[in-house]
Amino acid sequence: MIIFKTITWQNFLSTGQHPTTVNLNNSSTTLIVGTNGAGKSTILDALTFSLYGKSFRKINKGQLVNSVNDKGCLVNIEFSVNNTDWKVERGIKPNIFKIYRNGEELNQSHSAIDQQKWLEQNILKMNYKSFTQIVILGSSTFVPFMQLPVSSRREVVEDLLDIKIFSSMNEIIRTKIRMIRDEVKTLELKKESVKDKVDMQKDFIKKIENQSKEDIDSKLNTIDSINLEIEKAFQWGLDKDLELNNIREQVTKFEDSGSRLREFGSIKGKMSQKISTIVNEHKFFTDNTVCPTCDQSIEESFRVNRIRDSQNKAEELRKGFDDLQKAIKDEELRESQFKQLSKELSNLLNGISTNNAQITGHQRQVKRLESEVQTITSQIENRNTEHEKLETFRESLQETYDRLAERKEKVTYYDFIHTLLKDGGVKGKIINKYLPLINRQVNRYLQMMDFYINFKLDEEFNESIETPIHEDFTYASFSEGEKMRVDLSLLFTWREIARLKNSVNTNLLIMDEVFDSSLDGFGTDEFLKIIRYVIKDANIFVISHKTGMEDKFDEVIKFEKVKGFSKMLS
DSSP: EEEEEEEEEEETOOSSSSSSEEEESOEEEEEEEEEEHHHHHHHHHHHHOOOOSSSSOOOOGGGBBBBTTTTTTEEEEEEETTEEEEEEEEEETTTEEEEOOOOOOEEOOOOOOHHHHIIIIIIIOOHHHHHHTTTTEETTTTTOOSOOOOOHHHHHHHHTHHHHHHHHHHHHHHHHHHHHHHHHHHHHHHHHHHHHHHHHHHHHHHHHOOOOOOHHHHHHHHHHHHHHHHHHHHHHHHHHHHHHHHHHHHHHHHHHHHHHHHHHHHHHHHHHHHHHHHHHHHHHHHHHSOTTTTTOOOHHHHHHHHHOOOOOOOOEEEHHHHHHHHHHHHHHHHHHHHHHHHHHHHHHHHHHHHHHHHHHHHHHHHHHHHHHHHHHHHHHTTTTHHHHHHHHHHHHHHHHHHHHHHHHHHOOOOHHHHHHHHHHHHHEEEEEEEHHHHHHHHHHHHHHHOOOOOEEETTOOOOOEOOOSSSOOOOOSSOOHOOOOHHHHHHHHHHHHHHHSSOOOBBEEESSSSSSHHHHHHHHHHHHHHHHHOOOOEEEEEEOOSSSSSSSSSSSEEEEEEEEEEEEEE
């Protein structure tokens, strides 16, 4: 059983340098009161921060440090478990996380995460979520069990029954299954690869054993034939080289024909234009004695001279034009010869290129055949070595088969364990074993509160409720006061189950305005009577904003704000 004794905090939220200490096991019932913002709920954040490193309310870790002093935030909690005294010290600015056992600090060589995990699993035996369902209930973050999603309900119950270890084990098994299945895939690929190697090596040895000198002689004869073809190709190439040089010399003689033709064409165009101009001029002066533009008479002597001059120029140009036409025909003949020679040159070059390619191909073929001859010769000489390789491949294949069979057997084994560890396996059987007890306890507590209904949780933690009047009632159908009775019954049941399992057995229960909204209809006296009657050997703290309840509690703690700092008065 965990006996929480004291908690002390300083420079924590609105608390300043002066430490605040609350004794947690002095009185059966303690009322904590104070105005809004006075710091009465600070104890909740101090508890969860000291034990779990995070606040109860949704407050960032950096905001837990008192904003005035801005350093030296420190929370200490002292408790005992089975006659062993424990102390957890946690701080911010500087960061502190220390665990003491019987006054001696534990080894701090592990990481903070590992230390926290060890604290929760080995000492507290509950995580943050279970702590907020069983020990500390605050209106700001408290979600009653019946309002949790099904997965979260299961998580709470598994924590209480101390069977979450099966989930952790199952995750380990699932990881192992994934790893082994990946290994099986790798081994399957290796098996096929080695099988291919064995088959290829067997074929290779068979090929070697079937090889003979006739194969080598055949390849050598082929090499001789190819070499003869190479010699012929070389000789053909030499002959074509001479022909190529001759054609190139002829091409050189005619290679300017194209440019000359273009030049003659340009001259022809210019001469044609001049002839056309002179013809037009001759026609103008022949046909006209009066200027058609200004209507003035053209002097006859001037007209005759212009006609004669144009005739003379035309005759000269026609003679030159005829000479040019002859030169163009000669050049066109040279151009035709150039084109024919160029075609012959191109064909000859293509033939030489093809011949050279054939020579290269033949040479490669000879080289390949020579390599094959050498390989066959070596293989025949090293036949024993190839048999040894085959045996090595066979041994590797057998080893792979053995490993594959062993891995597959292990997968089958782990699959069986995985099935057992799933929700419907061992955990389901344990939960089903406790469900009747859980349901009996809930209904017993409901009857203690004069609420006569038949409440039942199934293995999926869905409720079914029967009332004297209605069947298949739901939690949501109840009034707030009735919901409070169900929530209290479940809370007390979880504490009882935890005590029976010895996973969570503690003296402390703190409720922060959790049921204030329901007390108007239910009554403060009835509420206190229930928690006094049902929860024995416990220290119950109730934080409330309601007034007039001080005389109903064994002890009253009051918080006030003084000069901006929270102070505890008792």
